[in-house]
Amino acid sequence: MALIGKLVICGVGLIGGSLAQALKRAGAVEQVVGIGRRPESLLRALELGVIDAMATTWAEALDGADVVVLATPVGQIEAQMVALASHLASGTIVTDVGSTKRDVIEAAYRHLDASLAHVVPAHPIAGAEKSGVEAAFAELYRGRKVVVTPLPENEPAAVDKIRAMWSLCGASVVDMAPQDHDRVFAAVSHLPHLLAFGLVHDLAGRANAELLFSHAASGFRDFTRIAGSHPEMWRDICIANRQALLGELDQYLAELAYLRALLLSSDGERLEQLFDEARRARNAWAEQFVPTTTAE
Numbered sequence: 001m002a003l004i005g006k007l008v009i010c011g012v013g014l015i016g017g018s019l020a021q022a023l024k025r026a027g028a029v030e031q032v033v034g035i036g037r038r039p040e041s042l043l044r045a046l047e048l049g050v051i052d053a054m055a056t057t058w059a060e061a062l063d064g065a066d067v068v069v070l071a072t073p074v075g076q077i078e079a080q081m082v083a084l085a086s087h088l089a090s091g092t093i094v095t096d097v098g099s100t101k102r103d104v105i106e107a108a109y110r111h112l113d114a115s116l117a118h119v120v121p122a123h124p125i126a127g128a129e130k131s132g133v134e135a136a137f138a139e140l141y142r143g144r145k146v147v148v149t150p151l152p153e154n155e156p157a158a159v160d161k162i163r164a165m166w167s168l169c170g171a172s173v174v175d176m177a178p179q180d181h182d183r184v185f186a187a188v189s190h191l192p193h194l195l196a197f198g199l200v201h202d203l204a205g206r207a208n209a210e211l212l213f214s215h216a217a218s219g220f221r222d223f224t225r226i227a228g229s230h231p232e233m234w235r236d237i238c239i240a241n242r243q244a245l246l247g248e249l250d251q252y253l254a255e256l257a258y259l260r261a262l263l264l265s266s267d268g269e270r271l272e273q274l275f276d277e278a279r280r281a282r283n284a285w286a287e288q289f290v291p292t293t294t295a296e
Contacts, residue, residue, distance in 0.1 A: 003028040003164055008061045008068045010035050010080055012045040014127065015097050016071030017136030020050050022169035025138045035061045036072070045133045058084045062092060067165065070096040075236030078107035085111050093118045093158050099185060099233075100240040101149045101178040108151070116153035120162040123147045123181065124171065125189075131230040142170030149178045186244035191252060193234055194245065196227040 007023065009016040012034040023029040034042045034051035035058070042054040055061035062068065062084060070077050077096055088094070094112065098104045101121050108119045126144040146166040150159045163173045176184070203212050238245055262271045 002030045003161065003168065004030070005066045006031045006033060006064050008033045008035060008055070008065045009051065010061075010068065010070050010084075011072035011076075012036060012042060012051055012133050012136075013071065014131050014133070014135045014140070015124065016069060017045060017050045017133040018126075018138065018140035019069060019071070019097075019124075019169065020045075021136055021138035022141055023165065026168040028165065028168045033061055033065070037076075041133060048133060050133055050136060058087045062087045062089065065089070065092050067093045067095065067161070070094070070098070073230070073233040073236040074098040074100050074103065074240050075232075077104055078111070081107050081111040085115075088112070088115055090115070091118065093120060093161060095120045095122050095162050097122065097124055098240075099123055099189065099237045101181045103240040105149070105151065105178050116151055117155045118158045119151060120154055120159050121149045121151070121178070122162055122166070123149075123185075124166065126171075127229070130228075131233070139170070141166065144171050146171040146173045147176045147181055148173060149176055149181055182241050182244050186241050186248045190237055190241055190245050191248045193226050193229060194238060194249065195252075196224045197234070200224050200227040 004023065007020070007029045009020055009032060012020065016034075020029075020032045020034075024032065031053065032051045033053045033055050034045050035055045036042055039054075039056075042051070045051045046054055068084065068088075070080050072080060077098055081094075084094075092115075094108075094115065096104055098121070101123065104121050108116065108121070112119050124141055124144065124146045126140050148159065148163060148166075166173050203209055206212065259271075259274070261267075262274070
């Protein structure tokens, strides 16, 4: 018997579409139903075989649903909770893939308070600069982490099902407190995206932008790759996690001020020491945590 009978995915793009494909490949789901704000995207997902059916209303989508995955940008999740709340059966599990957790959980307490036993927030640490269902692929989560942030009200069986769902996609599942999640990812995900977007925006606005971009090579490509990510999604993430992100940005500004002081004083010795410390830390991270091969 499949882990999930009827799976409803709200927002069948890269993340939601890849989840559907991975679960289908694992034989872990019997039916995948898509719902979202763009019928043309759902039709394309249907054509590609990513979903088995599309729904136009939450009443239709949730009829007999075992699990609902909210895979829209985080700024839309509260509205989706409002819309689905009155159609939610007592045993249906609601989870999400949002890159921030405090705002999602606060929305759940406001609008799904009667169903908190089955509301299990989560965040897959996976993605790509491309978006949309055509970018989805079943191997996206293989070897990646998924963070689950259970609520005190959760039934253990509901949490276990969400953990099992992601494990069947090839992911490594870890638990984390919501506040820790938002602080950690402000530092290692949200700040790097903010910096990449900022650098490209700065250079693109200069009078000699064409000259600059024509000479940019691999270092610029690697540093700014994530500036090709979905603007709406990252707008929502940055606003939702702005307090933690502002703290990380202030910390980084202090680091930039220190680097500026070293340059101003021509202190090559300390500059090299800083570079060496950073190089060793980065290499140690890569050796311990970065897979040697990744599926594309």
